[in-house]
Amino acid sequence: xxSEVTKAQKKIKITGSEAVIHCLLAEGVKTVYGYPGGxxxxxxxxxxxxxxxxxHVLTRHEQGAVHAAQGFARVSGKVxxxxxxxxxxxxxxxxGLADAQIDSNPVVCITGQVASHLLGSDAFQETDIVGISxxxxxWNYQITDANEIPAILAKAFxxxxxxxxxPVLIDITKDAQFQQFExxxxxxxxxxxxxxxxDIDITKVxxxxxxxxxxxxxxxxxxxxxxxxxAEEELKTFIEKSGIPAAWTVLGLSALxxxxxxxxxxxxxxxNYAPNLxxxxxDVLIALGMRFDxxxxxxxxxxxxxxxxxxxxxxxxxxDKNVKAAVPVxxxxxETLQQMMPLIEEKTYPEWFxxxxxxxxxxxxxxxxxxxxxxxxxxxxxxxxxxINKESNNEAIVVSDVGQHQMFxxxxxxxxxSKSNVTSGGLGTMGFALPASMGAAMGAPNRxxxxxxxxxxxxxxxxxxxxIYQTQIPVKIVVLNNEFLGMVRQWQQLFFDKRYxxxxxxxxxxxxxxxxxHIPAKKVTKREELADAIHEMMTTEGAYFLEVVVxxxxxxxxxxxxxxxxxxxxxx
Amino acid sequence: xxxxxxxxxxxxxxxxxxxxxxxxIFLKRHINIESMNASRSEIxxxxxxxxxVKTTEDWVRKITGQLEKQIEVIKAFYHTDEEIIYQxxxxxxxxxxxxxDERQIQNIIKESNSxxxxxxxxxxxxxxxxxRHEIEELSNELEPYGIMQFVRSGRISVSKETMxxxxxxxxxxxxxxx
Ligand SMILES: Cc1ncc(C[n+]2csc(CCOP(=O)(O)OP(=O)(O)O)c2C)c(N)n1
Ligand SMILES: [Mg+2]
Numbered sequence: 001x002x003s004e005v006t007k008a009q010k011k012i013k014i015t016g017s018e019a020v021i022h023c024l025l026a027e028g029v030k031t032v033y034g035y036p037g038g039x040x041x042x043x044x045x046x047x048x049x050x051x052x053x054x055x056h057v058l059t060r061h062e063q064g065a066v067h068a069a070q071g072f073a074r075v076s077g078k079v080x081x082x083x084x085x086x087x088x089x090x091x092x093x094x095x096g097l098a099d100a101q102i103d104s105n106p107v108v109c110i111t112g113q114v115a116s117h118l119l120g121s122d123a124f125q126e127t128d129i130v131g132i133s134x135x136x137x138x139w140n141y142q143i144t145d146a147n148e149i150p151a152i153l154a155k156a157f158x159x160x161x162x163x164x165x166x167p168v169l170i171d172i173t174k175d176a177q178f179q180q181f182e183x184x185x186x187x188x189x190x191x192x193x194x195x196x197x198x199d200i201d202i203t204k205v206x207x208x209x210x211x212x213x214x215x216x217x218x219x220x221x222x223x224x225x226x227x228x229x230x231a232e233e234e235l236k237t238f239i240e241k242s243g244i245p246a247a248w249t250v251l252g253l254s255a256l257x258x259x260x261x262x263x264x265x266x267x268x269x270x271x272n273y274a275p276n277l278x279x280x281x282x283d284v285l286i287a288l289g290m291r292f293d294x295x296x297x298x299x300x301x302x303x304x305x306x307x308x309x310x311x312x313x314x315x316x317x318x319x320d321k322n323v324k325a326a327v328p329v330x331x332x333x334x335e336t337l338q339q340m341m342p343l344i345e346e347k348t349y350p351e352w353f354x355x356x357x358x359x360x361x362x363x364x365x366x367x368x369x370x371x372x373x374x375x376x377x378x379x380x381x382x383x384x385x386x387x388i389n390k391e392s393n394n395e396a397i398v399v400s401d402v403g404q405h406q407m408f409x410x411x412x413x414x415x416x417x418s419k420s421n422v423t424s425g426g427l428g429t430m431g432f433a434l435p436a437s438m439g440a441a442m443g444a445p446n447r448x449x450x451x452x453x454x455x456x457x458x459x460x461x462x463x464x465x466x467x468i469y470q471t472q473i474p475v476k477i478v479v480l481n482n483e484f485l486g487m488v489r490q491w492q493q494l495f496f497d498k499r500y501x502x503x504x505x506x507x508x509x510x511x512x513x514x515x516x517x518h519i520p521a522k523k524v525t526k527r528e529e530l531a532d533a534i535h536e537m538m539t540t541e542g543a544y545f546l547e548v549v550v551x552x553x554x555x556x557x558x559x560x561x562x563x564x565x566x567x568x569x570x571x572x
Numbered sequence: 573x574x575x576x577x578x579x580x581x582x583x584x585x586x587x588x589x590x591x592x593x594x595x596x597i598f599l600k601r602h603i604n605i606e607s608m609n610a611s612r613s614e615i616x617x618x619x620x621x622x623x624x625v626k627t628t629e630d631w632v633r634k635i636t637g638q639l640e641k642q643i644e645v646i647k648a649f650y651h652t653d654e655e656i657i658y659q660x661x662x663x664x665x666x667x668x669x670x671x672x673d674e675r676q677i678q679n680i681i682k683e684s685n686s687x688x689x690x691x692x693x694x695x696x697x698x699x700x701x702x703x704r705h706e707i708e709e710l711s712n713e714l715e716p717y718g719i720m721q722f723v724r725s726g727r728i729s730v731s732k733e734t735m736x737x738x739x740x741x742x743x744x745x746x747x748x749x750x
Contacts, residue, residue, distance in 0.1 A: 130589055135596045139643045140589065158642055192741060193585050193646040317637030 011112065016146030017042040017177040020110065021050050023153035024186045031055045031072065033065035035092075039087025039125060040112025044083075044178035053194050057438070057471050060463035061087050064435035066096025066167075067461070070105045071439030074422045075397055075447075077230065079106045079160050080439060086113050087125030090171070091132065095429055098136040102426030104228060106165035115175040116144040124220055130171050138166030143240075146179035151185070158188035163196025164315045165228060191260050198316055200331040200339065207327045208286075208310045209343035209510050215284035217352045218244045219275070221267055221296075224251035224425075225289010225314060231334035232256070232418045235288065238337050243348040245356050249290050250410050258394060258414035261410075264356045267566075268296040270407040270556050279304050282357070288312045288325050289333045292322040293426065301563035312336055319436040339515045368570045371412070378551030379527055381408035381480050385444035387530055388450055388478070389414045396448045397422065397440050399475075401433035404486035407556045409452050417447075431460030433497035438467060438474045448476065448538060455481040455507050467515040468543050476537050477519075477545045479510055482552050490555045503519040514545035521545035534539035573628035577606070578650045579658060579729050580636060582621040583613055583737050585644040594621060594645075597638045603627050607660070607726030615741065618646060647737050651729070658729035662707045663689070663715055664698040665721035671696055674717055684710045693720045695720060 014022070016108065020043050024032065033054060036044045047056050059065040062084040069080025084093050090111040100107045114123040130142045139159045141152055149172070156168040212218060226235050232255050239246050239256070245264040246256060248360065256263050263274030267279065285307040290296070297303040300322060311318075311325035312333045319328040329336050332472050371382035385408055399422040400409040406423055415421060422440050425430040438449035468475060483502040492500050514521035520540060524533045524547070537544045558569045584590055590612065591610070598605050606624040612621035633649045639648040668691065670677055681688065686700035700710050707724055 131592060134589060134592050135600065142589075143589075191643065194643045315641065317634070317641045319637075321637075560736060 003377035009180070012183060013180045014048075014183045015042065015177065016172065016179050016181065017046045018148050019146060019149045019181070019183045020153065020172070020177070021054060021362060022183060023052055023150055023185060024081060025050075026187070027079070027108070027153075027157045028055065029079070031057060032081045032083055033057045033059050033064060033068040033091055033439065034083030035059060035062050035085065037112065037125070037548060039086035040083060040110075040172050040177075042174065043112065043172075056083075057442070057467060059435065059548065060466045061461065063431065063465045064461055064467065064470075066093050066100065066107060066109060066430075066431050067435035068439035068442075069107045069109075070096065070100050070103075070385055071103045071399060071422055071436030072443035073107055073439070074436070074443075075419050076443035077419065077439045078443070079108055082107065082109045082479070083111065084111050085125070086111060086129070087145075088103060090127055090129035092359060093169070094132065095427075096137065097133055097169065099424050099427040099429045099432065100167035101136045101138065103424065104224065105167065105169040106160040108160050109169045111165065111169065111175070111330045112172045113142065113173045113241045116173040117175070119144075119173070129169065130237045131307045135170045136167070137169050140169040140171070142171040142173070143176050144173045144180040146176045147178070151188070154186060154188035154289055155191065158191070159194065163194075166315045178204050186322075197332050198330040200336055202339065204327055204329045205336055205339045206343060208329050209340050209486075211240070211284050211308055211310060211327060212242060212286065213343075213345045217349070218284040218286060219278060219282040220244050220246040220250065220286045220288060221275070221279075221290055222246060222252045222255060222288040223249040223290025225312070225333050226252060226255040227334050228418055229289060229314070229334040231289070232333050234337035234341070234457050236260070236321050238344065241341065241346055242344050243346070244286065245275075245353055247272070249293070249296055249425075250423060251425040252290060253410055253514055254256065254415035255418050257416055261567035262358070266410060269298070269560050270411065271482070272360070272556065273355040273363035273558050273569055273571065275519050276558065276560065276566045277359055278355060280306065280567045282307050282345075284308050284310065286310045286312070286396050288321075288337075289314070291318050292502055293567075294322075297322060297566070298568075299563055299565045303568070313320070316436075336491060339545075363558065363571065376551065377525075378443045378554075379524075379530065379548060380554060381405050381550050382412045383527075384478065384480060384534075384548050384550070385412040385452070386460045387411055387534045390449070391534045392448055396420070396450050397444055399423065399433045399437040399451045401438050401451075402428045402430045403454040404482070404490060404554070405454045406482040407487075408480075411556075430457035432457070434458065434461045434464045434477065435467075437477070438464060438471070439472045441473050448472070450476045450478060452480065454486060455479055455483060455505055455510075456485045462513065465514060465519060469519060472542065474542045477514070477543070479545075479547045481507065481547055481549050482511070482554070483507060483551060487556070489553070493553070493555070510547045511545070518541045519545050521547070521549040523549070525549045573630055575626055575628055577624060577626050577653055577655070578629075578639050579626065579656055579727060580621075580623040580639070580648060581729070581731070581735065582623065582639055582648045583615075583646040584619045584621065585646065586617070586619050587644050588674055589697065590642070593642050594639065595636060598625070600715035601631065601635060603631060609728050609730075610636065611668040618737075618741070622726065622728050629708055646741055647735070649731070649735055651731055655733065656729040656730070656731050658703075658727050659701050660727050661699065661701045662711070662722065662724040663718055664700070665695050666714065666717065667697065668692065668694055668696050668717060670717050678718060679715075680710070680713045684713070686710060693715060706712065724739045
């Protein structure tokens with residue numbers, strides 16, 4: 001493949017900072033989230049000159065910038081970009097980097113650094129961000145010579161988006177930003193020490209098909225790999241042809257229509273009863289682009305021991321990491337599914353599927369119905385989410401924070417379209433939703449975006465209301481206010497004898513705060529007001545804030561307590 | 573599962589930050605590095621780490637997978653002691669008078685197959701290459717006479733079987749030129 005070089009960029013002397021902008025433009029970047037400061041000022045100066053080509057969104061905290069870049073990446077599949085200055089600016093990125101690393105989000109962060117002659121001298125605002133971010137980045141690098149900028153940035157984008165995606169941090173010293181050099185940009189297409197996608201072993205694909213065709217009680221669990229590999233169509237075809245019931249992980253949510261007849265719900269700690277219990281009943285477990293996180297498996301020594309596991313995976317280091325695979329199928333799941341499809345026999349499993357139905361009915365009666373049609377006075381989180389489904393026709397992008405409301409969202413939000421569920425899965429980062437929803441709204445400008453946060457997590461990044469106002473980002477913000485750090489309170493209730501240590505929240509007037517940022521706002525406390533309020537929120541142009549006061553001490557069920565087996569999934 | 577010594581060989585691009593990344597993988601899993609050696613490899617521009625750990629096969633396999641996942645790691649292998657030829661080196665600094673006053677020392681040096689690297693007015697230096705236990709034996713024998721300084725290198729090793737590293741590089745080279 002010949003690399004593309006636009007004529008205009010060829011062999012002219014420019015500064016390192018200007019080169020950074022050209023590199024981003026060459027990579028198709030249109031929006032950058034960030035926060036300026038001394039060590040990155042030369043780059044911001046270029047942003048000023050290029051503002052018609054490259055839109056910079058000034059967040060209110062660098063953590064907000066990375067989360068926004070993540071939200072953008074999650075809905076668009078493109079690389080999200082964040083800027084920060086050295087020292088405190090760079091360290092404020094850490095949570096977002098860790099979040100992007102564990103959830104495989106393609107993000108490139110560019111940090112300014114003190115001038116190279118000051119490195120290692122404890123200079124003003126010097127931190128070793130490359131050292132700090134090493135365990136939480138897919139790759140990182142410090143540039144001290146402008147000549148390195150084009151090749152390193154090309155590499156950064158290539159690494160961030162290929163294979164199993166992840167965050168890359170590039171630290172650029174201030175002198176390199178000022179330095180003049182001859183700029184030439186070539187896209188990166190190969191790194192000899194990096195193989196993003198392993199070769200497909202066709203014998204494994206065949207072995208998988210054989211196992212699947214011979215199965216009596218097969219079950220699929222799919223994860224984010226389906227979304228990252230754009231394999232939604234292949235997933236659907238596979239499920240429909242094979243007739244196999246399919247469950248999903250939190251990050252796999254929205255890859256398959258919520259109303260698809262073979263969609264049997266969520267696995268894991270607060271997943272659905274049927275797929276959790278039947279994980280320990282199935283004879284073949286087909287894992288598609290998921291990594292057997294401990295929140296999914298519960299006690300590993302009692303997880304799917306009876307089943308032959310087929311693991312479709314892009315990252316070889318995930319094979320046999322937590323669960324031993326009878327047949328590992330390495331490769332991009334889109335391609336491996338395509339190759340397997342002709343080998344799959346058309347089947348249905350009425351009796352086996354009946355088991356899912358039977359257990360669903362139990363869960364419906366004991367948990368779902370009481371949540372959706374409560375007889376108690378207080379509002380439940382589930383009914384709020386259900387109302388959002390109705391109002392948005394299952395077509396919204398839903399960005400959730402972390403806690404009970406997150407689990408209620410994943411359990412009750414319905415999706416027609418893929419890449420519509422954005423949440424912090426692996427890291428469980430409170431404060432994720434509000435900034436991530438900004439990126440999501442900009443990454444999918446024609447779709448409604450609803451951020452759902454708890455009263456706790458919302459206040460961790462509440463300052464991003466400023467960004468939403470300044471940048472006119474049309475996100476709908478819902479705070480499910482239970483006046484508690486609800487998820488922790490639930491654990492205190494169940495496992496610490498109701499000792500509610502520091503989980504009660506005395507909250508501010510959220511409506512006033514939103515209004516202070518010029519965002520229309522409303523508070524709902526009664527069931528009768530809910531439908532109208534959500535209708536008003538979804539039909540008001542631009543950003544909108546809705547506080548819903550919910551039952552204080554509701555719990556999320558089903559639940560697999562830590563250390564328990566998926567078979568021990570509790571309904572109350 | 574049984575804990576054993578495993579020798580991990582990591583072929584890498586040369587990058588200042590890589591050592592941090594590599595050692596971080598062991599740190600995260602709480603696996604102690606018994607020894608570590610970094611040098612150039614048989615391939616131009618490719619570096620090689622030889623890392624000795626004591627752990628289970630399950631862990632060493634996972635760690636090797638994690639190592640290989642790092643962008644600048646070209647390939648990582650692990651071997652048991654039976655699968656490799658391995659050595660360590662040690663230097664002993666000893667007072668010069670002993671060489672002349674204690675006849676026994678000369679015998680020890682001869683029998684241990686070690687060499688005298690240098691002799692100066694005040695001290696002389698013995699170098700010994702071999703297995704860990706051979707170096708320990710020599711150290712024990714010299715101990716009573718007084719060792720001024722002692723140092724032992726990390727394990728270095730080559731595998732009995734070929735390590736298919738050149739092939740990988742050639743393949744990626746082909747992709748580039750095609
Ligand atoms: C940054 C961060 N700190 C602490 C936690 C631990 N934690 C998990 S859920 C939770 C409570 C969240 O409370 P809230 O945002 O009100 O949501 P709720 O559970 O009430 O719906 C806490 C403190 C976390 N996940 N992230
Ligand atoms: Mg709360």
